[in-house]
Amino acid sequence: xxxxxxxxxxxxxxxxxxxxxxxxxxxxxxxxxxxxxxxxxxxxxxxxxxxxxxxxxxxxxxxxxxxxxxxxxxxxxxxxxxxxxxxxxxxxxxxxxxxxxxxxxxxxxxxxxxxxxxxxxxxxxxxxxxxxxxxxxxxxxxxxxxxxxxxxxxxxxxxxxxxxxxxxxxxxxxxxxxxxxxxxxxxxxxxxxxxxxxxxxxxxxxxxxxxxxxxxxxxxxxxxxxxxxxxxxxxxxxxxxxxxxxxxxxxxxxxxxxxxxxxxxxxxxxxxxxxxxxxxxxxxxxxxxx
Amino acid sequence: xxxxxxxxxxxxxxxxxxxxxxxxxxxxxxxxxxxxxxxxxxxxxxxxxxxxxxxxxxxxxxxxxxxxxxxxxxxxxxxxxxxxxxxxxxxxxxxxxxxxxxxxxxxxxxxxxxxxxxxxxxxxxxxxxxxxxxxxxxxxxxxxxxxxxxxxxxxxxxxxxxxxxxxxxxxxxxxxxxxxxxxxxxxxxxxxxxxxxxxxxxxxxxxxxxxxxxxxxxxxxxxxxxxxxxxxxxxxxxxxxxxxxxxxxxxxxxxxxxx
Numbered sequence: 416x417x418x419x420x421x422x423x424x425x426x427x428x429x430x431x432x433x434x435x436x437x438x439x440x441x442x443x444x445x446x447x448x449x450x451x452x453x454x455x456x457x458x459x460x461x462x463x464x465x466x467x468x469x470x471x472x473x474x475x476x477x478x479x480x481x482x483x484x485x486x487x488x489x490x491x492x493x494x495x496x497x498x499x500x501x502x503x504x505x506x507x508x509x510x511x512x513x514x515x516x517x518x519x520x521x522x523x524x525x526x527x528x529x530x531x532x533x534x535x536x537x538x539x540x541x542x543x544x545x546x547x548x549x550x551x552x553x554x555x556x557x558x559x560x561x562x563x564x565x566x567x568x569x570x571x572x573x574x575x576x577x578x579x580x581x582x583x584x585x586x587x588x589x590x591x592x593x594x595x596x597x598x599x600x601x602x603x604x605x606x607x608x609x610x611x612x613x614x615x616x617x618x619x620x621x622x623x624x625x626x627x628x629x630x631x632x633x634x635x636x637x638x639x640x641x642x643x644x645x646x647x648x649x650x651x652x653x654x655x656x657x658x659x660x661x662x663x664x665x666x667x668x669x670x671x672x673x674x675x676x677x678x679x680x681x682x683x684x685x686x687x688x689x690x691x692x693x694x695x696x697x698x699x700x701x702x703x704x705x
Numbered sequence: 706x707x708x709x710x711x712x713x714x715x716x717x718x719x720x721x722x723x724x725x726x727x728x729x730x731x732x733x734x735x736x737x738x739x740x741x742x743x744x745x746x747x748x749x750x751x752x753x754x755x756x757x758x759x760x761x762x763x764x765x766x767x768x769x770x771x772x773x774x775x776x777x778x779x780x781x782x783x784x785x786x787x788x789x790x791x792x793x794x795x796x797x798x799x800x801x802x803x804x805x806x807x808x809x810x811x812x813x814x815x816x817x818x819x820x821x822x823x824x825x826x827x828x829x830x831x832x833x834x835x836x837x838x839x840x841x842x843x844x845x846x847x848x849x850x851x852x853x854x855x856x857x858x859x860x861x862x863x864x865x866x867x868x869x870x871x872x873x874x875x876x877x878x879x880x881x882x883x884x885x886x887x888x889x890x891x892x893x894x895x896x897x898x899x900x901x902x903x904x905x906x907x908x909x910x911x912x913x914x915x916x917x918x919x920x921x922x923x924x925x926x927x928x929x930x931x932x933x934x935x936x937x938x939x940x941x942x943x944x945x946x947x948x949x950x951x952x953x954x955x956x957x958x959x960x961x962x963x964x
Contacts (some may be wrong), residue, residue: 514758536843585788
Protein backbone atom coordinates (compact mmCIF):
# COMPACT_ATOMS: atom_id res chain seq x y z
CA UNK A 416 0.00 0.00 0.00
CA UNK A 417 2.75 2.42 0.96
CA UNK A 418 4.40 1.89 -2.42
CA UNK A 419 1.17 2.29 -4.39
CA UNK A 420 0.32 5.56 -2.63
CA UNK A 421 3.88 6.85 -3.00
CA UNK A 422 4.00 6.13 -6.73
CA UNK A 423 0.48 6.85 -7.88
CA UNK A 424 -0.93 9.46 -5.49
CA UNK A 425 1.61 12.31 -5.48
CA UNK A 426 1.19 15.68 -3.80
CA UNK A 427 -1.17 17.98 -5.68
CA UNK A 428 -3.02 15.28 -7.60
CA UNK A 429 -6.77 14.76 -7.87
CA UNK A 430 -8.08 11.55 -6.31
CA UNK A 431 -11.53 9.95 -6.65
CA UNK A 432 -12.44 7.81 -3.62
CA UNK A 433 -15.55 6.41 -2.00
CA UNK A 434 -17.10 6.13 -5.44
CA UNK A 435 -19.48 3.30 -4.42
CA UNK A 436 -20.92 5.76 -1.83
CA UNK A 437 -21.31 4.14 1.60
CA UNK A 438 -19.84 0.70 0.84
CA UNK A 439 -16.27 -0.18 -0.25
CA UNK A 440 -14.62 3.06 0.91
CA UNK A 441 -10.81 2.76 0.61
CA UNK A 442 -10.03 3.93 4.14
CA UNK A 443 -6.69 2.06 4.29
CA UNK A 444 -5.45 3.94 1.20
CA UNK A 445 -6.65 7.26 2.62
CA UNK A 446 -4.91 6.58 5.92
CA UNK A 447 -1.68 5.80 4.09
CA UNK A 448 -1.96 9.18 2.31
CA UNK A 449 -2.22 10.83 5.73
CA UNK A 450 0.79 8.90 7.09
CA UNK A 451 2.86 9.93 4.09
CA UNK A 452 1.89 13.56 4.67
CA UNK A 453 0.28 14.06 1.27
CA UNK A 454 -0.51 17.71 0.54
CA UNK A 455 -2.71 19.75 -1.82
CA UNK A 456 -4.96 16.89 -2.93
CA UNK A 457 -8.22 17.48 -4.75
CA UNK A 458 -10.69 14.87 -3.48
CA UNK A 459 -13.44 13.85 -5.88
CA UNK A 460 -16.48 11.81 -4.92
CA UNK A 461 -20.25 11.59 -4.58
CA UNK A 462 -21.08 11.52 -0.87
CA UNK A 463 -18.13 10.88 1.43
CA UNK A 464 -18.79 8.95 4.60
CA UNK A 465 -16.03 10.21 6.98
CA UNK A 466 -12.96 9.51 4.80
CA UNK A 467 -12.77 12.97 3.17
CA UNK A 468 -13.36 14.53 6.59
CA UNK A 469 -10.35 12.66 7.97
CA UNK A 470 -8.06 13.75 5.10
CA UNK A 471 -9.25 17.37 5.41
CA UNK A 472 -8.51 17.35 9.15
CA UNK A 473 -5.01 16.03 8.49
CA UNK A 474 -4.28 18.95 6.17
CA UNK A 475 -3.94 16.84 3.00
CA UNK A 476 -6.62 18.64 0.97
CA UNK A 477 -6.77 21.83 -1.10
CA UNK A 478 -10.07 21.22 -2.90
CA UNK A 479 -13.24 19.16 -2.50
CA UNK A 480 -15.22 18.30 -5.62
CA UNK A 481 -18.17 16.35 -4.25
CA UNK A 482 -21.89 16.27 -3.53
CA UNK A 483 -21.71 15.72 0.23
CA UNK A 484 -19.04 15.46 2.90
CA UNK A 485 -19.90 14.30 6.40
CA UNK A 486 -20.70 11.17 8.38
CA UNK A 487 -23.74 9.41 6.95
CA UNK A 488 -25.16 7.93 10.15
CA UNK A 489 -24.00 10.76 12.43
CA UNK A 490 -24.41 13.93 10.37
CA UNK A 491 -21.93 16.77 10.04
CA UNK A 492 -18.26 16.40 9.18
CA UNK A 493 -16.48 18.36 11.88
CA UNK A 494 -13.13 18.70 10.11
CA UNK A 495 -14.91 19.80 6.92
CA UNK A 496 -16.71 22.44 8.96
CA UNK A 497 -13.54 23.70 10.63
CA UNK A 498 -11.73 23.95 7.29
CA UNK A 499 -14.57 25.83 5.55
CA UNK A 500 -15.55 28.03 8.48
CA UNK A 501 -12.20 28.81 10.11
CA UNK A 502 -9.52 27.63 7.70
CA UNK A 503 -8.36 24.96 10.20
CA UNK A 504 -5.96 23.30 9.56
CA UNK A 505 -5.98 25.13 6.21
CA UNK A 506 -8.61 26.76 4.01
CA UNK A 507 -10.08 24.55 1.29
CA UNK A 508 -11.87 25.27 -1.95
CA UNK A 509 -15.25 23.57 -2.49
CA UNK A 510 -16.73 22.70 -5.88
CA UNK A 511 -20.26 21.67 -4.98
CA UNK A 512 -22.05 19.01 -6.97
CA UNK A 513 -25.15 16.89 -6.61
CA UNK A 514 -24.81 13.13 -6.84
CA UNK A 515 -26.23 13.21 -10.37
CA UNK A 516 -23.98 16.03 -11.56
CA UNK A 517 -20.73 14.51 -10.26
CA UNK A 518 -21.66 11.28 -12.04
CA UNK A 519 -22.22 13.23 -15.28
CA UNK A 520 -18.98 15.19 -14.81
CA UNK A 521 -17.09 11.89 -14.63
CA UNK A 522 -18.97 10.39 -17.59
CA UNK A 523 -18.06 13.51 -19.58
CA UNK A 524 -14.39 12.92 -18.80
CA UNK A 525 -14.79 9.21 -19.52
CA UNK A 526 -16.21 10.01 -22.96
CA UNK A 527 -13.69 12.76 -23.58
CA UNK A 528 -16.23 15.54 -24.10
CA UNK A 529 -15.97 18.97 -22.43
CA UNK A 530 -19.38 18.73 -20.76
CA UNK A 531 -22.70 16.88 -20.66
CA UNK A 532 -26.15 18.45 -20.47
CA UNK A 533 -28.52 17.62 -17.63
CA UNK A 534 -31.96 18.49 -16.36
CA UNK A 535 -30.86 18.56 -12.76
CA UNK A 536 -29.62 21.53 -10.68
CA UNK A 537 -31.92 24.07 -12.37
CA UNK A 538 -32.84 26.56 -9.66
CA UNK A 539 -30.14 25.36 -7.25
CA UNK A 540 -27.59 27.72 -5.70
CA UNK A 541 -24.91 25.13 -6.49
CA UNK A 542 -24.90 26.61 -10.00
CA UNK A 543 -23.34 29.74 -8.50
CA UNK A 544 -20.72 28.12 -6.25
CA UNK A 545 -19.24 25.69 -8.79
CA UNK A 546 -17.56 27.25 -11.84
CA UNK A 547 -17.93 23.92 -13.66
CA UNK A 548 -21.75 24.17 -13.93
CA UNK A 549 -23.48 26.42 -16.46
CA UNK A 550 -27.25 26.95 -16.94
CA UNK A 551 -28.76 27.88 -20.28
CA UNK A 552 -31.70 26.98 -22.53
CA UNK A 553 -33.40 24.97 -19.79
CA UNK A 554 -30.38 22.71 -19.30
CA UNK A 555 -27.31 22.62 -17.11
CA UNK A 556 -23.96 21.90 -18.75
CA UNK A 557 -21.82 19.86 -16.39
CA UNK A 558 -18.10 20.26 -17.12
CA UNK A 559 -15.93 17.16 -17.23
CA UNK A 560 -14.05 16.21 -14.05
CA UNK A 561 -10.97 14.11 -14.77
CA UNK A 562 -9.30 12.58 -11.69
CA UNK A 563 -5.59 11.79 -11.89
CA UNK A 564 -6.29 8.62 -9.99
CA UNK A 565 -9.29 6.64 -8.75
CA UNK A 566 -8.74 4.46 -5.68
CA UNK A 567 -11.33 1.71 -5.45
CA UNK A 568 -11.77 -1.07 -2.89
CA UNK A 569 -13.32 -4.33 -4.16
CA UNK A 570 -14.09 -7.80 -2.88
CA UNK A 571 -11.57 -9.58 -5.13
CA UNK A 572 -9.03 -8.87 -7.83
CA UNK A 573 -6.18 -10.61 -9.57
CA UNK A 574 -2.62 -9.30 -9.75
CA UNK A 575 -3.16 -8.10 -13.32
CA UNK A 576 -5.87 -5.62 -12.35
CA UNK A 577 -9.12 -7.44 -13.05
CA UNK A 578 -11.41 -6.48 -10.20
CA UNK A 579 -14.73 -8.03 -9.20
CA UNK A 580 -17.08 -5.90 -7.12
CA UNK A 581 -20.69 -6.62 -6.20
CA UNK A 582 -23.46 -4.79 -4.48
CA UNK A 583 -24.45 -1.26 -5.56
CA UNK A 584 -21.71 0.42 -7.61
CA UNK A 585 -22.53 4.13 -7.19
CA UNK A 586 -20.30 6.09 -9.58
CA UNK A 587 -17.40 3.62 -9.56
CA UNK A 588 -17.43 2.84 -13.28
CA UNK A 589 -17.42 6.43 -14.52
CA UNK A 590 -14.81 7.41 -11.91
CA UNK A 591 -12.49 4.64 -13.07
CA UNK A 592 -13.00 5.34 -16.77
CA UNK A 593 -12.54 9.08 -16.26
CA UNK A 594 -9.34 8.70 -14.23
CA UNK A 595 -5.89 8.68 -15.72
CA UNK A 596 -5.13 5.56 -13.64
CA UNK A 597 -6.77 3.27 -11.10
CA UNK A 598 -5.45 1.82 -7.85
CA UNK A 599 -7.36 -1.27 -6.71
CA UNK A 600 -7.36 -2.42 -3.10
CA UNK A 601 -8.99 -5.80 -2.44
CA UNK A 602 -10.16 -8.19 0.25
CA UNK A 603 -9.02 -11.26 -1.68
CA UNK A 604 -6.21 -11.51 -4.20
CA UNK A 605 -7.29 -14.29 -6.54
CA UNK A 606 -5.97 -16.20 -9.51
CA UNK A 607 -6.88 -14.77 -12.95
CA UNK A 608 -8.89 -17.93 -13.60
CA UNK A 609 -11.37 -16.67 -10.97
CA UNK A 610 -11.83 -13.15 -12.40
CA UNK A 611 -11.79 -14.31 -16.01
CA UNK A 612 -14.48 -16.90 -15.26
CA UNK A 613 -16.92 -13.98 -15.04
CA UNK A 614 -15.77 -11.15 -17.32
CA UNK A 615 -19.13 -9.35 -17.00
CA UNK A 616 -18.28 -8.66 -13.38
CA UNK A 617 -14.89 -7.09 -14.12
CA UNK A 618 -15.23 -3.48 -13.08
CA UNK A 619 -12.51 -1.76 -15.13
CA UNK A 620 -10.38 -2.38 -18.20
CA UNK A 621 -7.05 -3.79 -16.99
CA UNK A 622 -5.30 -1.20 -19.18
CA UNK A 623 -6.34 1.51 -16.71
CA UNK A 624 -5.22 -0.27 -13.55
CA UNK A 625 -1.84 0.92 -12.26
CA UNK A 626 -1.66 -1.10 -9.05
CA UNK A 627 -3.43 -3.83 -7.14
CA UNK A 628 -3.00 -3.90 -3.36
CA UNK A 629 -4.06 -6.91 -1.31
CA UNK A 630 -5.48 -5.13 1.75
CA UNK A 631 -7.97 -7.24 3.75
CA UNK A 632 -10.22 -5.01 5.85
CA UNK A 633 -9.07 -2.01 3.82
CA UNK A 634 -12.58 -0.56 3.74
CA UNK A 635 -13.31 -0.65 7.50
CA UNK A 636 -15.51 0.88 8.95
CA UNK A 637 -17.49 0.88 5.66
CA UNK A 638 -19.32 -2.28 4.63
CA UNK A 639 -18.11 -4.82 2.06
CA UNK A 640 -20.91 -7.00 0.67
CA UNK A 641 -20.39 -10.63 1.61
CA UNK A 642 -17.46 -9.78 3.91
CA UNK A 643 -18.05 -7.02 6.46
CA UNK A 644 -20.96 -5.16 8.01
CA UNK A 645 -20.76 -1.41 8.48
CA UNK A 646 -19.21 -0.60 11.87
CA UNK A 647 -21.77 1.97 13.04
CA UNK A 648 -20.16 2.34 16.50
CA UNK A 649 -16.82 3.23 14.92
CA UNK A 650 -18.44 6.01 12.88
CA UNK A 651 -20.17 7.27 16.01
CA UNK A 652 -16.93 7.29 17.98
CA UNK A 653 -15.19 9.22 15.19
CA UNK A 654 -18.00 11.78 15.07
CA UNK A 655 -17.84 12.33 18.82
CA UNK A 656 -14.09 12.59 19.05
CA UNK A 657 -13.61 14.76 15.96
CA UNK A 658 -16.04 17.39 17.26
CA UNK A 659 -13.08 19.27 18.79
CA UNK A 660 -9.77 19.60 16.99
CA UNK A 661 -7.82 18.04 19.90
CA UNK A 662 -10.13 15.05 19.92
CA UNK A 663 -9.67 14.63 16.19
CA UNK A 664 -5.88 14.58 16.53
CA UNK A 665 -6.04 12.08 19.37
CA UNK A 666 -8.25 9.89 17.19
CA UNK A 667 -5.91 10.28 14.23
CA UNK A 668 -2.89 9.39 16.34
CA UNK A 669 -4.59 6.30 17.69
CA UNK A 670 -6.01 4.95 14.43
CA UNK A 671 -3.73 6.33 11.69
CA UNK A 672 -0.47 8.02 12.65
CA UNK A 673 0.72 5.46 15.21
CA UNK A 674 -0.50 2.51 13.17
CA UNK A 675 2.15 1.15 10.80
CA UNK A 676 -0.22 -0.58 8.39
CA UNK A 677 -3.67 -2.08 7.90
CA UNK A 678 -2.80 -5.42 9.47
CA UNK A 679 -1.91 -3.65 12.72
CA UNK A 680 -5.12 -1.59 12.49
CA UNK A 681 -7.24 -4.70 12.02
CA UNK A 682 -5.59 -6.43 14.97
CA UNK A 683 -7.11 -3.74 17.25
CA UNK A 684 -10.66 -4.52 16.16
CA UNK A 685 -13.07 -7.27 17.06
CA UNK A 686 -13.00 -8.37 13.44
CA UNK A 687 -15.08 -11.46 14.01
CA UNK A 688 -18.05 -9.40 15.22
CA UNK A 689 -17.96 -7.39 12.00
CA UNK A 690 -17.79 -10.30 9.61
CA UNK A 691 -20.84 -11.30 7.61
CA UNK A 692 -21.58 -14.79 8.86
CA UNK A 693 -24.14 -16.30 6.52
CA UNK A 694 -23.09 -17.15 3.00
CA UNK A 695 -25.51 -16.38 0.14
CA UNK A 696 -23.77 -17.28 -3.13
CA UNK A 697 -25.37 -16.31 -6.42
CA UNK A 698 -26.02 -19.00 -9.00
CA UNK A 699 -23.04 -19.09 -11.38
CA UNK A 700 -23.68 -18.12 -14.99
CA UNK A 701 -22.53 -20.41 -17.77
CA UNK A 702 -20.53 -18.73 -20.55
CA UNK A 703 -20.27 -21.99 -22.52
CA UNK A 704 -17.13 -22.95 -24.42
CA UNK A 705 -17.32 -20.33 -27.16
CA UNK B 706 -39.16 9.75 25.88
CA UNK B 707 -40.83 10.64 29.19
CA UNK B 708 -44.30 9.20 29.68
CA UNK B 709 -45.30 9.59 26.04
CA UNK B 710 -46.08 6.38 24.27
CA UNK B 711 -44.14 7.46 21.16
CA UNK B 712 -41.29 9.82 20.29
CA UNK B 713 -41.55 12.88 18.00
CA UNK B 714 -39.42 10.99 15.48
CA UNK B 715 -41.84 8.06 15.52
CA UNK B 716 -44.68 10.52 14.86
CA UNK B 717 -42.75 11.89 11.86
CA UNK B 718 -42.06 8.43 10.49
CA UNK B 719 -45.73 7.45 10.77
CA UNK B 720 -46.87 10.63 8.99
CA UNK B 721 -44.19 10.23 6.33
CA UNK B 722 -45.25 6.64 5.68
CA UNK B 723 -48.80 7.84 4.94
CA UNK B 724 -47.41 10.00 2.10
CA UNK B 725 -46.40 6.82 0.28
CA UNK B 726 -49.17 5.55 -2.01
CA UNK B 727 -49.54 1.97 -3.04
CA UNK B 728 -47.63 1.37 -6.27
CA UNK B 729 -45.33 4.37 -5.80
CA UNK B 730 -41.70 4.22 -6.80
CA UNK B 731 -40.09 5.99 -3.84
CA UNK B 732 -36.63 7.58 -3.83
CA UNK B 733 -36.04 6.64 -0.25
CA UNK B 734 -32.98 8.48 1.04
CA UNK B 735 -31.69 8.04 4.56
CA UNK B 736 -32.64 7.86 8.21
CA UNK B 737 -36.33 8.37 9.01
CA UNK B 738 -37.54 7.89 5.40
CA UNK B 739 -35.96 4.42 5.34
CA UNK B 740 -38.24 3.58 8.27
CA UNK B 741 -41.23 5.32 6.66
CA UNK B 742 -40.78 3.17 3.58
CA UNK B 743 -40.65 0.01 5.68
CA UNK B 744 -43.81 1.01 7.57
CA UNK B 745 -45.77 1.84 4.39
CA UNK B 746 -44.67 -1.32 2.64
CA UNK B 747 -45.94 -3.37 5.61
CA UNK B 748 -49.32 -1.68 5.70
CA UNK B 749 -51.11 0.39 3.06
CA UNK B 750 -48.53 0.27 0.24
CA UNK B 751 -47.64 -3.40 -0.27
CA UNK B 752 -46.75 -2.86 -3.93
CA UNK B 753 -44.54 0.22 -3.48
CA UNK B 754 -40.94 -0.03 -4.58
CA UNK B 755 -37.94 1.76 -3.16
CA UNK B 756 -35.08 3.23 -5.20
CA UNK B 757 -31.75 4.15 -3.57
CA UNK B 758 -29.20 6.42 -5.22
CA UNK B 759 -26.32 4.18 -4.17
CA UNK B 760 -27.73 1.95 -6.95
CA UNK B 761 -30.48 -0.28 -5.56
CA UNK B 762 -34.13 -1.06 -6.10
CA UNK B 763 -36.11 -3.16 -3.62
CA UNK B 764 -39.63 -4.18 -2.80
CA UNK B 765 -39.48 -5.69 0.70
CA UNK B 766 -37.64 -3.50 3.19
CA UNK B 767 -34.36 -4.89 4.48
CA UNK B 768 -34.82 -7.35 7.31
CA UNK B 769 -32.47 -5.73 9.77
CA UNK B 770 -31.49 -2.23 10.88
CA UNK B 771 -29.84 0.03 8.30
CA UNK B 772 -27.31 2.70 9.26
CA UNK B 773 -27.00 3.66 5.59
CA UNK B 774 -28.72 2.74 2.33
CA UNK B 775 -25.54 0.90 1.28
CA UNK B 776 -25.52 -1.51 4.22
CA UNK B 777 -25.36 -5.19 3.20
CA UNK B 778 -28.89 -6.07 4.42
CA UNK B 779 -30.27 -3.55 1.91
CA UNK B 780 -28.59 -5.42 -0.95
CA UNK B 781 -29.74 -8.92 0.02
CA UNK B 782 -33.01 -9.58 -1.79
CA UNK B 783 -32.75 -6.42 -3.92
CA UNK B 784 -34.65 -6.22 -7.20
CA UNK B 785 -31.72 -4.45 -8.85
CA UNK B 786 -28.15 -3.69 -7.77
CA UNK B 787 -26.71 -1.23 -10.24
CA UNK B 788 -24.90 2.06 -10.73
CA UNK B 789 -26.15 5.42 -9.54
CA UNK B 790 -26.64 6.86 -13.00
CA UNK B 791 -29.23 4.15 -13.70
CA UNK B 792 -31.26 5.15 -10.65
CA UNK B 793 -30.97 8.80 -11.72
CA UNK B 794 -32.13 7.83 -15.22
CA UNK B 795 -35.46 6.60 -13.85
CA UNK B 796 -35.89 9.83 -11.92
CA UNK B 797 -35.00 11.98 -14.96
CA UNK B 798 -37.72 10.11 -16.89
CA UNK B 799 -40.32 11.12 -14.32
CA UNK B 800 -40.70 7.58 -13.00
CA UNK B 801 -40.04 8.43 -9.37
CA UNK B 802 -43.36 9.24 -7.74
CA UNK B 803 -42.13 10.42 -4.37
CA UNK B 804 -38.83 11.48 -2.85
CA UNK B 805 -37.72 12.30 0.67
CA UNK B 806 -35.11 14.96 1.44
CA UNK B 807 -33.70 16.04 4.78
CA UNK B 808 -32.40 19.52 5.43
CA UNK B 809 -31.04 22.01 7.95
CA UNK B 810 -33.26 24.91 6.81
CA UNK B 811 -36.48 25.17 4.87
CA UNK B 812 -38.36 28.32 3.92
CA UNK B 813 -42.02 29.24 3.37
CA UNK B 814 -41.78 28.19 -0.29
CA UNK B 815 -40.23 24.82 0.50
CA UNK B 816 -36.70 25.65 -0.66
CA UNK B 817 -34.12 23.62 1.26
CA UNK B 818 -30.64 24.52 2.42
CA UNK B 819 -28.14 21.76 3.12
CA UNK B 820 -25.03 23.69 2.02
CA UNK B 821 -24.15 26.96 3.75
CA UNK B 822 -25.42 29.11 6.59
CA UNK B 823 -23.93 32.51 5.82
CA UNK B 824 -21.87 33.45 2.76
CA UNK B 825 -20.49 30.43 0.85
CA UNK B 826 -16.99 31.97 0.77
CA UNK B 827 -16.84 32.17 4.57
CA UNK B 828 -19.84 30.38 6.03
CA UNK B 829 -20.88 30.47 9.68
CA UNK B 830 -21.85 26.82 9.23
CA UNK B 831 -20.73 24.51 6.44
CA UNK B 832 -23.35 21.84 6.02
CA UNK B 833 -22.56 18.55 4.25
CA UNK B 834 -24.08 19.50 0.86
CA UNK B 835 -26.67 18.27 -1.61
CA UNK B 836 -25.94 14.58 -1.89
CA UNK B 837 -28.84 13.53 -4.10
CA UNK B 838 -31.13 16.13 -2.50
CA UNK B 839 -31.09 18.69 -5.31
CA UNK B 840 -31.67 15.92 -7.88
CA UNK B 841 -34.71 14.61 -6.00
CA UNK B 842 -36.06 18.15 -5.49
CA UNK B 843 -35.86 18.91 -9.20
CA UNK B 844 -36.74 15.58 -10.81
CA UNK B 845 -39.07 13.51 -8.59
CA UNK B 846 -42.79 13.96 -9.23
CA UNK B 847 -43.43 15.09 -5.66
CA UNK B 848 -41.36 15.25 -2.51
CA UNK B 849 -41.55 15.62 1.21
CA UNK B 850 -39.09 16.93 3.74
CA UNK B 851 -38.74 15.98 7.41
CA UNK B 852 -37.32 18.37 9.96
CA UNK B 853 -37.11 19.21 13.65
CA UNK B 854 -39.48 22.13 14.12
CA UNK B 855 -37.32 25.04 15.33
CA UNK B 856 -37.45 28.74 14.48
CA UNK B 857 -33.87 28.64 13.19
CA UNK B 858 -34.76 25.83 10.78
CA UNK B 859 -38.13 27.04 9.43
CA UNK B 860 -37.09 30.42 8.09
CA UNK B 861 -38.60 33.18 5.96
CA UNK B 862 -35.99 32.64 3.19
CA UNK B 863 -33.15 30.13 3.28
CA UNK B 864 -29.68 31.67 3.04
CA UNK B 865 -28.76 29.23 0.26
CA UNK B 866 -31.02 27.16 -2.00
CA UNK B 867 -29.48 23.72 -2.33
CA UNK B 868 -32.69 21.95 -3.32
CA UNK B 869 -35.31 24.19 -4.93
CA UNK B 870 -38.90 23.93 -3.77
CA UNK B 871 -41.37 26.47 -5.16
CA UNK B 872 -38.68 29.10 -5.73
CA UNK B 873 -39.91 32.63 -5.13
CA UNK B 874 -43.41 31.32 -4.45
CA UNK B 875 -45.04 32.77 -7.57
CA UNK B 876 -47.41 30.33 -9.29
CA UNK B 877 -45.68 28.31 -12.00
CA UNK B 878 -42.15 29.17 -10.83
CA UNK B 879 -40.92 25.61 -11.31
CA UNK B 880 -42.35 25.25 -14.83
CA UNK B 881 -40.98 28.64 -15.90
CA UNK B 882 -37.52 27.62 -14.73
CA UNK B 883 -37.58 24.22 -16.42
CA UNK B 884 -37.82 22.04 -13.30
CA UNK B 885 -39.41 18.76 -14.34
CA UNK B 886 -40.93 17.48 -11.09
CA UNK B 887 -43.83 18.94 -9.16
CA UNK B 888 -41.89 20.03 -6.10
CA UNK B 889 -42.54 19.72 -2.37
CA UNK B 890 -46.00 18.69 -1.20
CA UNK B 891 -45.37 18.61 2.55
CA UNK B 892 -43.00 19.54 5.35
CA UNK B 893 -43.33 17.05 8.17
CA UNK B 894 -41.94 18.36 11.46
CA UNK B 895 -41.79 17.34 15.09
CA UNK B 896 -44.85 19.57 15.72
CA UNK B 897 -47.04 19.50 12.64
CA UNK B 898 -47.60 18.94 8.94
CA UNK B 899 -47.30 21.86 6.53
CA UNK B 900 -48.66 21.43 3.02
CA UNK B 901 -48.45 23.34 -0.24
CA UNK B 902 -51.18 24.41 -2.66
CA UNK B 903 -51.43 22.18 -5.73
CA UNK B 904 -49.74 24.67 -8.06
CA UNK B 905 -47.00 25.55 -5.62
CA UNK B 906 -46.52 28.70 -3.59
CA UNK B 907 -46.46 29.05 0.14
CA UNK B 908 -46.67 26.37 2.84
CA UNK B 909 -49.71 26.37 5.15
CA UNK B 910 -50.41 24.58 8.41
CA UNK B 911 -52.54 21.53 7.63
CA UNK B 912 -52.45 19.56 10.89
CA UNK B 913 -50.91 19.80 14.34
CA UNK B 914 -49.54 16.74 16.13
CA UNK B 915 -51.32 15.64 19.34
CA UNK B 916 -50.08 17.51 22.39
CA UNK B 917 -49.23 20.70 20.48
CA UNK B 918 -51.23 23.78 19.51
CA UNK B 919 -51.38 26.14 16.54
CA UNK B 920 -49.73 28.75 18.76
CA UNK B 921 -46.83 26.39 19.56
CA UNK B 922 -46.29 25.94 15.84
CA UNK B 923 -46.49 29.68 15.14
CA UNK B 924 -43.98 30.41 17.89
CA UNK B 925 -41.45 28.01 16.40
CA UNK B 926 -41.91 29.13 12.78
CA UNK B 927 -39.78 31.91 11.30
CA UNK B 928 -42.49 33.49 9.16
CA UNK B 929 -46.10 34.58 9.54
CA UNK B 930 -47.64 31.17 8.95
CA UNK B 931 -50.87 30.63 7.00
CA UNK B 932 -53.22 28.25 8.78
CA UNK B 933 -55.76 26.16 6.87
CA UNK B 934 -59.42 26.88 7.73
CA UNK B 935 -59.86 23.19 8.38
CA UNK B 936 -56.62 22.68 10.32
CA UNK B 937 -56.87 19.38 12.16
CA UNK B 938 -55.04 17.19 14.63
CA UNK B 939 -52.58 14.78 13.01
CA UNK B 940 -53.59 11.17 13.64
CA UNK B 941 -51.25 9.68 16.22
CA UNK B 942 -49.17 6.67 15.17
CA UNK B 943 -51.24 3.51 15.25
CA UNK B 944 -50.19 0.41 17.16
CA UNK B 945 -49.33 -1.24 13.86
CA UNK B 946 -47.22 1.71 12.72
CA UNK B 947 -45.32 1.79 16.00
CA UNK B 948 -44.75 -1.95 15.91
CA UNK B 949 -43.31 -1.68 12.40
CA UNK B 950 -41.08 1.28 13.33
CA UNK B 951 -39.70 -0.57 16.35
CA UNK B 952 -39.13 -3.70 14.33
CA UNK B 953 -36.89 -1.82 11.87
CA UNK B 954 -35.22 0.44 14.46
CA UNK B 955 -35.14 -1.85 17.50
CA UNK B 956 -32.59 0.21 19.42
CA UNK B 957 -34.11 3.59 18.62
CA UNK B 958 -31.03 4.66 16.62
CA UNK B 959 -33.14 7.06 14.54
CA UNK B 960 -36.31 7.34 16.56
CA UNK B 961 -35.30 8.01 20.14
CA UNK B 962 -34.60 11.68 20.87
CA UNK B 963 -30.92 12.15 21.61
CA UNK B 964 -29.21 14.76 23.73
